[in-house]
Amino acid sequence: MLAAIWAEDKHGLIGIKGKLPWHLPNDLKFFKKMTIHNTVVMGRKTFEGMGKKALPDRQTIVLTNDLDYEAENVLIVHTVEEVLQYAEETEGITFIIGGREIFKAFLPYLDILYKTVIHESFEGDVYFPKIDWSKWAIVSISEGIVDEKNKYVHQFETYQKKQ
Ligand code: RAR
Secondary structure, three states: OEEEEEEEEOOOEEEEOOEOOOOOHHHHHHHHHHHOOOEEEEEHHHHHHOOOOOOOOOEEEEEOOOOOOOOOOOEEEOOHHHHHHHHHHOOOOEEEEEOHHHHHHHHHHOOEEEEEEEOOOOOOOEEOOOOOHHHEEEEEEEEOOOEOOEOOOEEEEEEEEOO
16 A cells, blocks of 8 residues: 655645755654554655654665665665555555655555645745646545644645545
8 A cells, every 4th residue: 555645835835955844743743653663765855854864663765766875774775666566565554755756756656645734835945746636535634733832724634546
């Protein structure tokens, strides 16, 4: 099972220089809860934006063209096909977690989408790729809780690929 998980602002912005444009701990808690004991797949730039560290309690896969790339506790792959093969052979959910080029490459193969929408506008340089929403059905929307540590109105949306 292949899923994508991401957070975007009201304009579809997802990143700034390999990092997240906002501070929203609730979203990271959601991301942590969804991916635990599963697999996360990211591009090399996102991996480096996250401090070049594997996340605990989940398999981390990094996709790069660099055949000499190395990192501890991480499975390095060089093609989309390697990830598709891995997802087929592996129980649980393989989560595509970014960035833009990686989301774009896997869009045709995804079964489920977990999108966090942050109803604000931020500064940044990377947007989620164009997606044909007519192919997707919304299955749930859950409102995030706004408090002192989570200042932005946000919601967690889940979509399933239509037949
Ligand atoms: N795909 C996503 C992501 C991805 C994402 C991107 C980042 O920067 C580009 C991140 O760095 C800020 C992160 C950070 C994740 C993170 N954790 N994630 C799992 C911590 C803290 C959790 C509260 C952690 C995890 C597991 C074990 C221990 C600690 O810091 C992530 C983000 N959000 C969404 N919706 N989709």
